[in-house]
Amino acid sequence: MSGDSQDIRRAILSKWHETLSNHGNLFSSDSISGTSPPSVFVGSYNYPKVFVGPMVPPMHGDTSLLDSPEKWKGKTLEDIVNFRLNLIRGIQKIPIGQTEGRYIENLQEIAMSSKPTDLDLTFRKSPSANISLDGESAPFGPIGEIKSAKFSGTSSSKPIEKTFYDKDLKAQDAVLNLYNSGIDISKIQKCFSIGMLGKNRKLVPTKWSITATDDIICNYLTEEILNYSLIDSCKVFFYAHLGNIFTVVLFPHRWIYEMVEAWYSNGILGFGSDSEDARGINHPPAIAGAYFAAKLGVLEYMSKKKIQAGVVILREIRPEYAIPVGVWQVREGIREAMKQNPEISDDFDSALLLASSKMSISKFEWLSHGKIMGLMRQKTLSDFF
Numbered sequence: 001m002s003g004d005s006q007d008i009r010r011a012i013l014s015k016w017h018e019t020l021s022n023h024g025n026l027f028s029s030d031s032i033s034g035t036s037p038p039s040v041f042v043g044s045y046n047y048p049k050v051f052v053g054p055m056v057p058p059m060h061g062d063t064s065l066l067d068s069p070e071k072w073k074g075k076t077l078e079d080i081v082n083f084r085l086n087l088i089r090g091i092q093k094i095p096i097g098q099t100e101g102r103y104i105e106n107l108q109e110i111a112m113s114s115k116p117t118d119l120d121l122t123f124r125k126s127p128s129a130n131i132s133l134d135g136e137s138a139p140f141g142p143i144g145e146i147k148s149a150k151f152s153g154t155s156s157s158k159p160i161e162k163t164f165y166d167k168d169l170k171a172q173d174a175v176l177n178l179y180n181s182g183i184d185i186s187k188i189q190k191c192f193s194i195g196m197l198g199k200n201r202k203l204v205p206t207k208w209s210i211t212a213t214d215d216i217i218c219n220y221l222t223e224e225i226l227n228y229s230l231i232d233s234c235k236v237f238f239y240a241h242l243g244n245i246f247t248v249v250l251f252p253h254r255w256i257y258e259m260v261e262a263w264y265s266n267g268i269l270g271f272g273s274d275s276e277d278a279r280g281i282n283h284p285p286a287i288a289g290a291y292f293a294a295k296l297g298v299l300e301y302m303s304k305k306k307i308q309a310g311v312v313i314l315r316e317i318r319p320e321y322a323i324p325v326g327v328w329q330v331r332e333g334i335r336e337a338m339k340q341n342p343e344i345s346d347d348f349d350s351a352l353l354l355a356s357s358k359m360s361i362s363k364f365e366w367l368s369h370g371k372i373m374g375l376m377r378q379k380t381l382s383d384f385f
Contacts (some may be wrong), residue, residue: 008322012078030144032088037067038110038117038154042193044205046372048097050201052194053090053146054110056119057168062097065118069328070184073336076356077242080325084139089122090146098316099195104203111190114157114166120132120150131325138326151170159183166198171198175216185296189213207289210327218308219280223300226255226278228308228326233344234351235309238358243321246313246333249353251376252279253310253347257292258372262361263317269361271369289327290315300360312352312373314366316359348376 039055046375057063061184065071066083110117127144153237159181164175178188193209195201203210237248258275273287285291294313302309313334345351352373356363367373 005322008077008320012081012323018225022359030124030126031120032056032058032127033060033120034058034088034118035063035116035123036110036119036260037063037065037087038088038113038115038279039067040107040111040190040194042203042206043091044207046093047205049093049095050203050205051091052094052104052107053092054107054119054121054149054151055087055089055141056121057086057088058321059086060118061116067186067331068184069186069292069326073241075213077321077323077325079324080155081139081159084325087141087154088127089125089140089143090149090360091143092146094203097203099203103149104195106149107194108164108306109154109156109197111187111194111196112156112160112255113154115153115155118153121146122148133266138324155181157187159189160191160196166201169198169202172216172219174198175213176220178222179217185213185217185331196206196276197372202332210287211292214289214296214327214331218295218299221296221303222255222278225302226307226344228255228302228306231307234343234346234348235344235379236351236354237337237340237342238285239333239340242325242329243318243328243331244333245315245316245318245359246294246330246337248334248337249312249348249351249355249360250298250309250342251301251312251351253376255308256310257295257298257313258312258370259287259315260313260366260370260373261290261292261315261317262365262369264319267367271365273369273371275370275372290330293327293331294334297331298338300335301338310372310376311377312355312370314355314359314361316361 034056036054036056041055066087072080096250097346123144124147127142159178163177175188189209191197191201193204193206195203212240231250232252235250256277260273262269272287274287274291325329341353345354353363356366
């Protein structure tokens, strides 16, 4: 990453350490009493015996904002990093097949809760506050191995409770039930991760559950929009936040989807991309979870509008995005893009030119790294019907 990125990371970390010292280092004790947003986390290290536990800040009250990405519109990168750093992650090592027992069931109650939950944790030793920030992984706060835990104040969400107790329901159907009940995706992901959904339940590392949840919902929405009529013109949507610039091009075509990402590393521009048609994608995408997160955001728009289209999403990752904060920001960024008034173009080539004009990367560069884009610009509108 560039020097600018390093400066941003240093500034955020310095300010956080200043906050710690001003409050007598809130993380120096071997115990903590606080209110979880509510939040649980399942690690992937040492799979299939993983580190599992709640995340809780050293404060009481309404802490829901600390782990609710759907509410982070307008927040700065520093705001979001601080949300992450202020959550202490308590852990115990648990086999992925162990989805019952007092500890796990308490965590499931937290995931099920419709409001923040009070916790008292005692650790085997004080959680480490030696936090580092880099350009590769999402930030997280101190981690401590739990010696004992006391949970109180949960209040179950009825749709989640109903789905949790239905052990004949397949995991994908459980995810869709919750989604169609209006439960936030970030909440569904936690339930999936802590082994609450499906017939053959197991703990799923949080980063895997995020992509799995997005993918399940995407498959459902894709089946739906395949029944709708095609749009009749090219539409270009735009949104920028947290050092990410997104443009979305919808064009008259049966469902087909491509996402291309560009980023800067030591002054060199790098690219990644992947694509699919109505048969879906049959391999892990080169751009990982961002592919499904972006796809979900645009499919929701088409489902709501009852339309079908081909889609190209361009994402420019600027040096200002110095600390990755998770693929939720891609999903929420695309959701916001689709709320904007689109600009209309007569043909795909003009739409692509308009989309690239919003960024520092030329149309030629985007075209040289995309498969679908090159094919589509050779067609006329009459070929799309």
